[in-house]
Amino acid sequence: MRLQDLSNEDIAALRAQLEREFELQKGNRLSLDLTRGKPDADQLDLSNGLEDTIAGNYIASDGTDTRNYGHIRGIPEARALGADIMEVPADRVICWGNSSLSLMYIAVSLLMERGIWGDGRHWSSDPAPRLITPVPGYDRHFVLTERLGLGMVNVGIDEAGPDMEAVRELAASDPGIKGIWCVPKYSNPTGCIYSDEVVAALAELPKQAAAEDFVVLWDNAYAVHDFEFPRKPLANLLALAETAGTADHMLLFASTSKITHASAGLGFVAGSDGTLAALEARLNASSVGPDKVNQLRHARFLNGRVEAHMAGHAALVKPKFELVQQILDAELAALDIASWTRPEGGYFVSLDVRAGLAGRIGELAAEAGLALTPPGATFPYRKDPEDRNLRIAPTFARLDDLKTAMEVLTLCVKIATLQDEMNRR
């Protein structure tokens, strides 16, 4: 029965029962964690074959000795791997470092200080440059943006992606709006895939923007992280941008972080000839070349079998996401006190509770030994204006721990909501 249809007495009785359950859970001295969007050990084991790929042969396909300096853009087969993941031509890819986040930091710094067009346009020449941040979104984008001195302007996101009407209006009306953060597939944390219409609109956006140095920052972190195969399609931003004449305003990022080993993988950035040259010049000032041995390991391990490899991840991850849905359905659906997403890939489920209660639920969960991503973390400045969004990261926990954690979480949601309801009535 829906909460709104329960009598005051029913609510008081239910609340008392749930609070007894909560005290019992506290007695169990749990130490559970739903904060970590990282693979578990079984997933990491899928890539241990990386260590066997060199086998005495360090020479890349173009004859490069991967053990020595040089090759800022990466070896051909590693660029081809990035191209496969990002669905762009290999000559539009730089493979560099172990982290796409590092490449994003470098790119946004460069956009602030110097630009990527070789003509003086750069963001810090504006007194208050800002980026559009679809929310809820990825906390590390927000931290990076704030650290680099950019402001943020929120727009909503639904199952088709960002609210493009709001995005266009912002971009068109204000030359201080310099770009937009996107996680286009299995978006963090909602799990949505941007619709073809949204991607097409993003490809056109730089032409409508008031800023002449507007950039779409396309963090395709979960490009191949589907639960079912063949993988779900995503419209091809770079191809659309080339048609639209906006390719110089697109920066695409990806990595193997949740494909192989989370910190020991490869980062990729894709763009136009001109913007890649600008990025290469920047990288060249700080590096004598990326770790090409690791590039070779990855290319030999993954090329031609990315989808088969990701199916191995899906076999481990999908049951966890199904369990999350089962418990959310069983515990919260009837009462109609929360809504949540049902991603078919990626790493997160986004749970929206009654406004004003996310922080309280985080406190209750902590009391019961369950760590949640701090409420607010999915918004810039850690501030969820409605205090209602919670991010669930199911991958790192074992299935039995995940079950307990979800039972505790839903218990906390119910208690907080019942308390709130009683206060209101």
Next chain:
Amino acid sequence: MRLQDLSNEDIAALRAQLEREFELQKGNRLSLDLTRGKPDADQLDLSNGLEDTIAGNYIASDGTDTRNYGHIRGIPEARALGADIMEVPADRVICWGNSSLSLMYIAVSLLMERGIWGDGRHWSSDPAPRLITPVPGYDRHFVLTERLGLGMVNVGIDEAGPDMEAVRELAASDPGIKGIWCVPKYSNPTGCIYSDEVVAALAELPKQAAAEDFVVLWDNAYAVHDFEFPRKPLANLLALAETAGTADHMLLFASTSKITHASAGLGFVAGSDGTLAALEARLNASSVGPDKVNQLRHARFLNGRVEAHMAGHAALVKPKFELVQQILDAELAALDIASWTRPEGGYFVSLDVRAGLAGRIGELAAEAGLALTPPGATFPYRKDPEDRNLRIAPTFARLDDLKTAMEVLTLCVKIATLQDEMNRR
């Protein structure tokens, strides 16, 4: 016989003979290269054992699964490796990335934009911040410095290190002088080791500097790259700075780039508790952690046997340096037309020719099929004010190629000098 003691006729005859030799060499259509300060394949082979170190066990000494995210400062055994190389305590080391140059770029950027003391002091608040650059020096320091918007002021360097009187005078008189670049052991390109007095003076320097945010940038790239063992001592800058109360003004860098595989190694930075915390905060904004699998490979491969490993390099590198000296001695000493350094480690020999001739010698060498590091590259803005310094990088060439290359180089030095002498007389 010294050139100055030769008669005009002798010089003309010698020149004619050398120019015939030069024409013969040109006919050989050589393709030789003395530009590359990088290890050769035999040296790289010394570290192929890295691939065998994981052997199914990815767990670091503190229980960290190196395949997953986190641990910005690095795993304990990798920090211990850096500590061994840099001769500092392990808790003063961050192990991050594959390149000390990247760490230098990050540190200098941070010093420019935000500082490392948490109190607002940062270099870009000065209208014209500059670094002291001992010359000849390392071209990539100069490129990095220029790229980040800092000026450079040259001071001389001799076998004891930078001219500390000039350094002190500059630093004390001008608050825009923000720091000094140092390659303290087997300096690039002179090969000198900073004397105890110079290191002690550098430890005191921040107290004498007019700038309150003066920093010694200590790029100890060749800390363990001796030709004989036990390794040559270098006074301990960080220990001296702690005694002097200047440790917050010291940033020390090292890497395994020329210990294991040049692009696939580890970078290290050391400093005080406070400055490491500032660097960690910066790294944390752009990274979810370094490649700890590679850290584990390196620690398992090198810990406890760095010196034995470097002896393997020395056995390959020392004969090349000896050959360089033999040919310089045989071809140039009697004429007394050049001077050069005799390093006992590192990667370079610095050759000073008659003022005004380095560029001409580079051109002659190119005509004969020999690539030299572009004359001027060892100075900021690629400008050697006396046009006399040439950097010889002997490691990458095979011994027989190195012999030919040095014969061509010394031939070019003699021809250019004889031509110059005839013009003068």
